[in-house]
Amino acid sequence: MRLISFNYLQRQRLVILTLVLMLASVLFSITAFGFFGFYKTFNAYLGEEQDILTIYQTGSTTPFTGFIPLQLTTRLENISGVLANSPEITAPTLVMGKSIFFRGVIPEEFSKLNQLTILKGENLQLKDTHFTIVGKRLADTLNLAVGNKILVLGTLAERYLELEIKGVYESNSAFDDEAIVPLYVGQWLRGTNYETVTIIRVKIDRGKLTPSLLYEEITKEADAPPPDGKTRPTPIEEIIPISTTTINPENLGVKETRDFMKTYLERYGMTQETLLILSAAVFVFASATVFSASHTFVRQHEHETAVLRSLGASTKTLRLNLIIKVLPWSIAASLIGVIVAMAILLTMQNSNLEALSHRILFQPDLLLITLDVLLVSAIVVLGMMRSTKKLNPE
Amino acid sequence: MLLRKSGTVESMLAIALIVAILASITSVVNHVNSQAEIMGKLLNLGESFLIISKNSTSITDSKVDTELAELLGNNTNTKYVLPQKVFTASLITTSNRSTVLVRGVDAQTFLEARNAQINGTYANETQANVGEILARLASINKGDKINIAIDNETVTVEVAGAVQTFTQSDTELIVPMSVANLLTEDSSKVSFIEFAIKDGEQAAIDNLSERLPANVKIVKTQQTQAFIQDVNNQTLSFLSLWSIAVYAVVTAASYVVASRLTVESGYELTMLKALGAKPALPFKLILSFTLLITLLGSVLGFAIGLSGAQILSTATRWTWKSIQIAPALEIQQTVQIILFTLASSILGSIYPAIKAMRKTYAELPL
Numbered sequence: 011m012r013l014i015s016f017n018y019l020q021r022q023r024l025v026i027l028t029l030v031l032m033l034a035s036v037l038f039s040i041t042a043f044g045f046f047g048f049y050k051t052f053n054a055y056l057g058e059e060q061d062i063l064t065i066y067q068t069g070s071t072t073p074f075t076g077f078i079p080l081q082l083t084t085r086l087e088n089i090s091g092v093l094a095n096s097p098e099i100t101a102p103t104l105v106m107g108k109s110i111f112f113r114g115v116i117p118e119e120f121s122k123l124n125q126l127t128i129l130k131g132e133n134l135q136l137k138d139t140h141f142t143i144v145g146k147r148l149a150d151t152l153n154l155a156v157g158n159k160i161l162v163l164g165t166l167a168e169r170y171l172e173l174e175i176k177g178v179y180e181s182n183s184a185f186d187d188e189a190i191v192p193l194y195v196g197q198w199l200r201g202t203n204y205e206t207v208t209i210i211r212v213k214i215d216r217g218k219l220t221p222s223l224l225y226e227e228i229t230k231e232a233d234a235p236p237p238d239g240k241t242r243p244t245p246i247e248e249i250i251p252i253s254t255t256t257i258n259p260e261n262l263g264v265k266e267t268r269d270f271m272k273t274y275l276e277r278y279g280m281t282q283e284t285l286l287i288l289s290a291a292v293f294v295f296a297s298a299t300v301f302s303a304s305h306t307f308v309r310q311h312e313h314e315t316a317v318l319r320s321l322g323a324s325t326k327t328l329r330l331n332l333i334i335k336v337l338p339w340s341i342a343a344s345l346i347g348v349i350v351a352m353a354i355l356l357t358m359q360n361s362n363l364e365a366l367s368h369r370i371l372f373q374p375d376l377l378l379i380t381l382d383v384l385l386v387s388a389i390v391v392l393g394m395m396r397s398t399k400k401l402n403p404e
Numbered sequence: 405m406l407l408r409k410s411g412t413v414e415s416m417l418a419i420a421l422i423v424a425i426l427a428s429i430t431s432v433v434n435h436v437n438s439q440a441e442i443m444g445k446l447l448n449l450g451e452s453f454l455i456i457s458k459n460s461t462s463i464t465d466s467k468v469d470t471e472l473a474e475l476l477g478n479n480t481n482t483k484y485v486l487p488q489k490v491f492t493a494s495l496i497t498t499s500n501r502s503t504v505l506v507r508g509v510d511a512q513t514f515l516e517a518r519n520a521q522i523n524g525t526y527a528n529e530t531q532a533n534v535g536e537i538l539a540r541l542a543s544i545n546k547g548d549k550i551n552i553a554i555d556n557e558t559v560t561v562e563v564a565g566a567v568q569t570f571t572q573s574d575t576e577l578i579v580p581m582s583v584a585n586l587l588t589e590d591s592s593k594v595s596f597i598e599f600a601i602k603d604g605e606q607a608a609i610d611n612l613s614e615r616l617p618a619n620v621k622i623v624k625t626q627q628t629q630a631f632i633q634d635v636n637n638q639t640l641s642f643l644s645l646w647s648i649a650v651y652a653v654v655t656a657a658s659y660v661v662a663s664r665l666t667v668e669s670g671y672e673l674t675m676l677k678a679l680g681a682k683p684a685l686p687f688k689l690i691l692s693f694t695l696l697i698t699l700l701g702s703v704l705g706f707a708i709g710l711s712g713a714q715i716l717s718t719a720t721r722w723t724w725k726s727i728q729i730a731p732a733l734e735i736q737q738t739v740q741i742i743l744f745t746l747a748s749s750i751l752g753s754i755y756p757a758i759k760a761m762r763k764t765y766a767e768l769p770l
Contacts (some may be wrong), residue, residue: 014742026659029656030656030659030660033649033652033653033655033656034653034656036649036652037649037650037652037653040646040649041646041649044642044646045405055529056765083499102631103631104630104631104634105626106461107630107634108634109630109634109635109638122723137541139504139505139538139541139575140505140572140575153765157462158461159461159462159464159465160461160462161460161461161462161463161623163625163626163627164625164626164627165626165630165631165632166628167450167626168450168451168452168625168626169571169625170454170625172461172462172463172464172490172505172572173573181698194537194574196571198570198571198572198574202570203442203570205571217686226648231406231560239458239652244623248540249537249540249541250536250537250540251536251540251568274538279720279723283755290423290687293442295421296421296422296425296653296659298418298421298422299416299418299421299422299656299657299660300651300662301414302414302418302657302661303656303660303662304413305414305664306663306664306667309664309667309668310667312587320579351649352648353616353644358642358645363638363641363642364633364638364641364644365642366638367634367638368610375569375698400566
């Protein structure tokens with residue numbers, strides 16, 4: 011008996027089933043895209059370029075709190091294949107009641123690794139002792155303009171200082187949620203001396219250097235005696251007093267910038283796989299509703315299926331027909347769920363939703379969308395198969 | 405008999421699993437947030453405060469009565485009181501002219517409070533201390549005569565020494581308050597008052613806040629707790645928005661529970677109507693059944709969620725030894741989740757209940 015053209019399912023009930031499936035899909039998508047958005051945003055925090063490496067303190071618990079010697083920068087200049095290096099110090103602070111990360115840099119070196127587009131005002135110079143430039147998103151959030159003065163309060167150290175906004179920049183990265191200051195201002199806010207920084211990012215010639223090769227070179231440089239005679243001081247050495255410090259390579263790590271962030275996320279169990287499992291677990295927990303909805307849908311059509319059974323349709327034919335008729339609705343529900351979830355997440359993104367004071371950027375992921383469609387369809391099919399077992403002509 | 409064995413258990417489980425998601429994730433987020441707060445408390449927190457104008461967002465725009473410093477000085481709980489005047493001025497040396505920040509303050513008390521390293525002596529009434537970085541930038545040496553100018557007012561001082569504090573003062577000129585007053589032509593106001601209290605004297609700050617005039621405020625210089633609280637609130641904002649999606653699924657689940665009840669208990673509902681039951685009775689029965697299922701499901705959900713999170717955290721500890729998660733829920737969070745779940749359930753079950761109420765027994769097949 012052929013049932014394909016026989017329209018015995020009530021449209022209103024189909025629409026309601028679709029709505030239930032869509033809500034389950036929305037929950038899965040918000041969870042998965044939310045987690046992955048956080049993961050990807052922080053992986054790309056310092057950039058994703060393969061020719062930029064990060065030198066960091068291996069024992070630090072967060073990417074914002076390590077200490078490595080600033081003097082390493084002068085040694086890096088001796089290594090063949092190093093094109094530029096940017097020492098940076100991150101300092102968590104409070105400005106106008108909001109948590110803000112300040113990044114202390116040598117502006118000239120920083121610009122060799124990250125090009126900032128100055129939207130308003132001027133770019134920062136190393137000699138701008140009481141100035142800062144702020145990212146576009148931060149300026150929008152705090153309603154800051156060029157010429158405004160802000161009171162910055164330290165969180166890791168007992169520090170307060172006043173800075174004037176010199177410019178507003180855009181970098182299309184996580185730096186747009188931060189403020190940039192000269193290196194020594196970052197060191198004050200972090201509560202450290204002038205000899206240490208949080209990380210050094212290094213631009214390399216990939217044909218000559220790799221992370222492990224750079225580490226080897228640093229080890230050699232650390233063992234080598236300091237250069238004889240008076241060398242010309244670097245711009246930062248002209249401004250801040252830097253004394254000679256020993257470089258201990260055992261405390262240092264060198265990784266591609268993206269891997270550097272990944273290391274920290276993994277340290278807290280946050281891998282792509284665990285996030286995927288967690289998202290799928292959320293869906294599996296919500297799937298009891300999808301399962302129950304499929305069952306209820308079949309039970310709501312008991313009279314129609316009983317008539318068809320009486321007319322000679324086998325349980326197998328009915329089951330197959332129900333699945334064929336419901337599956338397109340299920341796929342549509344999953345896709346609408348993804349669209350609704352993305353719309354919600356983008357609204358959240360535009361309304362200053364942050365994690366660790368950085369805007370989370372949500373992006374649709376084909377793997378997650380496929381997984382969503384497959385999971386919803388699988389649960390619907392299982393629900394249908396279980397419910398249609400009980401169909402009988404009585 | 406509305407409580408059917410298989411349907412009731414399945415319905416309860418559907419609600420329980422959704423509540424379990426909410427309970428487990430909320431409990432893990434609570435742990436992460438509490439860990440951040442504990443870490444914040446472990447930091448060696450500063451004990452200094454600022455009194456600044458209520459409406460000012462910066463130091464140089466702030467104006468506070470000098471007399472307030474005396475009020476603070478008389479308080480036995482204060483360690484030190486430092487009225488300060490901070491302003492921008494022109495620094496004129498033999499080779500250089502630049503705009504700098506000038507800090508009028510009792511130089512010795514101020515620099516001692518900052519554990520400053522000094523190359524020279526503390527500035528007296530006709531002298532200035534210069535920050536190490538400013539000294540390098542403007543090529544100023546100990547013993548140099550420098551001019552500080554604001555508009556038409558110019559003061560000449562001798563550099564008593566260069567100082568290193570690892571604070572903003574390394575780029576400032578530190579002058580005695582008398583010099584600052586001369587330049588600003590106002591001795592009744594200062595920019596702000598910095599003071600420190602003895603350990604554990606929070607009550608003293610509360611007491612002081614009450615006695616201060618309405619146009620000033622007290623600001624703690626190290627804001628670790630406020631920073632952590634703000635970061636935690638960011639996580640909670642996402643959790644709140646995410647939980648809306650969870651409650652939407654609870655609404656859908658309740659709709660399914662109520663619809664399934666009307667289908668599976670059609671015979672009983674029809675009998676009730678045929679025997680003369682008022683139309684409101686099916687409505688009440690369906691609503692109470694769904695709410696009972698939701699309530700029981702919520703309790704079960706909390707149990708599943710919290711034990712699940714505990715099992716997961718134990719398993720996580722096996723893999724990543726550094727991770728120690730202790731999931732926990734606050735009592736108000738528990739009540740809130742139950743109330744929101746019940747509200748979502750009412751929302752979801754109301755339509756099937758109304759539909760069942762409106763049907764006559766003739767429409768309901770036996």
